[in-house]
Amino acid sequence: MFIETETTPNPATLKFLPxxxxxxxGTANFADADAATRSxxxxxxxxxxxxxxxxxxxxxxxxxxxDETSWSELKPAxxxxxxxxxxxxxxxxxxxxxxxxxxxxxxxxxxIKELLETRVRPAVAADGGDIIFEAFADGVVxxxxxxxxxxxxxxxxxxxAGIENMLRHYIPEVVEVRAV
Numbered sequence: 001m002f003i004e005t006e007t008t009p010n011p012a013t014l015k016f017l018p019x020x021x022x023x024x025x026g027t028a029n030f031a032d033a034d035a036a037t038r039s040x041x042x043x044x045x046x047x048x049x050x051x052x053x054x055x056x057x058x059x060x061x062x063x064x065x066x067d068e069t070s071w072s073e074l075k076p077a078x079x080x081x082x083x084x085x086x087x088x089x090x091x092x093x094x095x096x097x098x099x100x101x102x103x104x105x106x107x108x109x110x111x112i113k114e115l116l117e118t119r120v121r122p123a124v125a126a127d128g129g130d131i132i133f134e135a136f137a138d139g140v141v142x143x144x145x146x147x148x149x150x151x152x153x154x155x156x157x158x159x160x161a162g163i164e165n166m167l168r169h170y171i172p173e174v175v176e177v178r179a180v
Contacts, residue, residue, distance in 0.1 A: 001083050005075065008128040010152035012052075013064040014071060015128030016078065018086055021059055027130045028056040028093065029146035038095045041085045048077045055129065055147030056092065062128035062147040108173050109136050115170060116143075120163055124149055131163070139175035141167060155179065 004017040036042035042054045050069030055062040063078050124131050129149030134142040149155050164177035
């Protein structure tokens, strides 16, 4: 199995492309080992010294490292863990997903979600991350940054110069975008 790697705008995160589907639907973000209990692969990756975050996209895995950890040391270990997991045919996730709150979308929220889904998420996925809608209140859109977007030095610029400007252009009710 050959796994390609790509850099991301976040120097603490690398994107690993195993050449196969990773998540059939949606994404999964694990901020620490405690959050990874339902993923054998995420637990395996957190078992490596220096891994601070794991994110699964449709066809990629992003791994973030601690500042004091070198990619030259960590990257081969991550590649080994990925190869072992995928060649063994182990499941990516076990058990049920964490429950999510169902909400009835009003027209503005539906427009925000549509723009995020069609214009923003594909672009950030190319960089190994994801942006998830959290809420819309008093003109403010609250978004969660995952994968390489979480902690990325350019994420504030992406939110303000990119996403906020686009949403304000198409949806007059939006006055600001904030990360949560």
